[in-house]
Amino acid sequence: MSVSYLTSKARPVLVGAAGRGSVAVEQIKTGEVIVAFGGRAMGRDEFDLLPEGQRSRSIQIEDHLYLAGAPEPEPADFINHSCQPNCGLSGATVVLAMRDIEPGEPLTYDYATSDGSDYDEFDCMCGVATCRGKVTGQDWMLPDLQVRYRGWFSPYLANRIAVLSRPSGQRRAFAY
Numbered sequence: 135m136s137v138s139y140l141t142s143k144a145r146p147v148l149v150g151a152a153g154r155g156s157v158a159v160e161q162i163k164t165g166e167v168i169v170a171f172g173g174r175a176m177g178r179d180e181f182d183l184l185p186e187g188q189r190s191r192s193i194q195i196e197d198h199l200y201l202a203g204a205p206e207p208e209p210a211d212f213i214n215h216s217c218q219p220n221c222g223l224s225g226a227t228v229v230l231a232m233r234d235i236e237p238g239e240p241l242t243y244d245y246a247t248s249d250g251s252d253y254d255e256f257d258c259m260c261g262v263a264t265c266r267g268k269v270t271g272q273d274w275m276l277p278d279l280q281v282r283y284r285g286w287f288s289p290y291l292a293n294r295i296a297v298l299s300r301p302s303g304q305r306r307a308f309a310y
């Protein structure tokens with residue numbers, strides 16, 4: 135039994151050298167749930183002991199907390215990153231359609247909205263004109279992304295952004 139949910143309107147596919155991705159198999163409307171990630175929550179020390187493949191199928195859910203995906207790949211694991219995505223986060227673990235999506239379209243979200251540490255950084259080959267080239271755990275700090283994904287950040291990142299935008303005297307200290 136899978137730990138994560140994937141809508142029946144999507145399925146995993148092989149995508150070139152990058153490995154696997156997911157595509158829509160029928161039309162998906164704005165706001166429909168694509169994926170709900172499940173797994174086992176753990177701190178960074180324990181998370182770092184997992185195999186790299188499993189870590190790449192996991193999601194950061196708080197400053198120092200990660201939701202580790204299943205040990206073996208599941209259909210829901212292959213929502214890839216794109217710098218111009220058609221899906222976005224709702225809360226820390228649910229992925230929604232940001233717009234109407236047609237059959238055959240790859241399903242993607244921007245990892246800048248979920249990742250706030252360096253556990254899954256890579257050279258991006260998403261191919262869009264606005265591709266950042268490298269995806270890092272610091273991308274949530276980019277001002278243009280903070281504007282573009284307002285309302286789509288994981289709650290812990292939305293909180294970081296809100297704190298950073300306050301006058302400096304009111305900032306709460308973070309350790310990340």
Ligand SMILES: [Zn+2]
Binds near residue numbers: 261262
């Ligand atoms: Zn890209």
